[in-house]
Amino acid sequence: MEKDSALLIVDIQNDFCPGGALGVSEGDKVVPVLNRYIELFTAQGLPVFATRDWHPATTSHFQAFGGVWPVHCIQGSTGAAFHPDLKLPPHAVIISKGMDPTRDDYSALHGIGPDGTPLPDLLRQRGVKTVYVGGLATDYCVKESVLEGIARGFTMVYLADASRGVNLQPGDTDKAEEEMARAGAGTASLAELAAKG
Numbered sequence: 592m593e594k595d596s597a598l599l600i601v602d603i604q605n606d607f608c609p610g611g612a613l614g615v616s617e618g619d620k621v622v623p624v625l626n627r628y629i630e631l632f633t634a635q636g637l638p639v640f641a642t643r644d645w646h647p648a649t650t651s652h653f654q655a656f657g658g659v660w661p662v663h664c665i666q667g668s669t670g671a672a673f674h675p676d677l678k679l680p681p682h683a684v685i686i687s688k689g690m691d692p693t694r695d696d697y698s699a700l701h702g703i704g705p706d707g708t709p710l711p712d713l714l715r716q717r718g719v720k721t722v723y724v725g726g727l728a729t730d731y732c733v734k735e736s737v738l739e740g741i742a743r744g745f746t747m748v749y750l751a752d753a754s755r756g757v758n759l760q761p762g763d764t765d766k767a768e769e770e771m772a773r774a775g776a777g778t779a780s781l782a783e784l785a786a787k788g
Contacts, residue, residue, distance in 0.1 A: 592631070592632065592635055592637060592721075592723070592784060592787065593720070593721050594635075594637075595718055595719055595720040595721055596632070596635075596637050596719065596720075596721040596722070596723060597632075597637060597638045597639070597640060597714060597717065597719040597721070597722050597723070598628055598629065598632040598637065598638070598639045598640070598722075598723050598725075599640045599641075599642070599699055599722050599723065599724045599725075599726075599736065600625055600628075600629075600639070600640065600641040600642070600677075600679075600683075600725060600726050601642050601699055601724060601725065601726025601727060601732050601733050601736060601754075602642055602643060602644055602664075602726050602727045602728075602732050603618075603621070603622060603625065603641070603673055603674050603677045603726055603727060604643055604644060604664055604670065604671055604672065604673055604674065604727075605669060605670050605671070605672055605673075605674060605675075606644075606663040606664050606668075606670035606671065607644075607663070607664075607727040607728065608622075608674055608727075611663070611670055612661055612662060612663040612664075612670050613660060613661055613663040613664075613757075615727050615728050615755050615756070615757055616755065616758075617755055618727050618728070618755050619674060619676075620755065621725065621726065621727070621752075621753045621754060621755055622674050622676045622677050623676070624725070624752055624753045624781060625677065625725055625726070625753050626676075626677065626678045627781055627785075628723070628725065628750065628753060628781060628784070629678060629679070629680060629683075631781075631784055631785060632723075633680050633682075638682070638684065638717050638719065639679070639680060639682065639683040639684070640683065640684045640686055640699075640710065640713070640714075641673065641677075641679055641683050641684070641685055641686065642685075642686040642687075642688055642699040642702050642710075642726070642732070642736075643664065643671060643673065643685065643686070643687055643688070644663065644664035644671065644688060644689045644732075645664065645666050645671060645687040645688065645689055645690050646663070646664050646665055646666065646671075646689045646690070647665070647666060647690065647692050648662075648665055648666075649692055650689070650691075650692040650693075651692060651693055651694075651695075652689060652692075652694075652695050652696075658695070659759075664689070666690075684704050684705070684713060685704070685705060686699060686702035686703065686704055686710050686713075687702055687703060688701050688702030688703075697731050697732045697734075697735035697736075698732070698735040698736045698738075698739040699724075699732065699736040700736060700739045700740060700743060701739075711743055711745075714745065719745070720745060720746055721745070721746040721747075721748060722740055722745050722746070722747050722748065723748045723750055723779060723784075724736055724737055724740070724747060724748065724749055724750060724754075725749075725750030725752075725753030725754045726753065726754060727754070727755060728754075728755060728756050728757040729751075729754045729755060729756035729757075729764045729767050729768065730756040730757055730758065730759075730763040730764050730766070730767040731757060731767075733749070733754050733767070734767040734770060734771055737749055737771045737774070737776050738770070738771065738774050738776075741774050741775055741776060746777065747771075747775075747776045747777070748776065748777040748778065748779050749768070749771050749776050749777070749778050749779075750778075750779060750780070750781075751768065751778060751780070752780050752781055753781070
């Protein structure tokens, strides 16, 4: 990885894994892969960011209030907690998003750190120019994070082996991957990055 790189882990929360309120098929399969990415980035002294949906109980994001989705990832709930097998390092920065009851906030770049600093500012403060992105779900929060990152001037690299899609409509994941590629996103795999050391 480049020295100006960061790892961005998107929404590896209980509610998005099998058995959760909005479980993504095989969503938990990305956890061991992401743990290896975490090891690689940490060994290089590179920053790790982990986003979480952190919704209020009442939000336009939910079906009961006009949105698309069932209730999920309520602030402080078990469903909103990170998957128990995700091995976030002590230096990982937790980014919360989806707290505004009037917005969906799919993109990680709408999130804020523990002190309220927006993620784009946190990345720039650390000199990050290239962001490697994996997590849940490919066709929503991962895609929107990648697209917005590109629009804001970052080099975005999609980690397909560490991502899974919802596929509300058949083929949504494929379409999301095509859209990211058209926008200029790169791709990488664990094997490729591990080989680079």
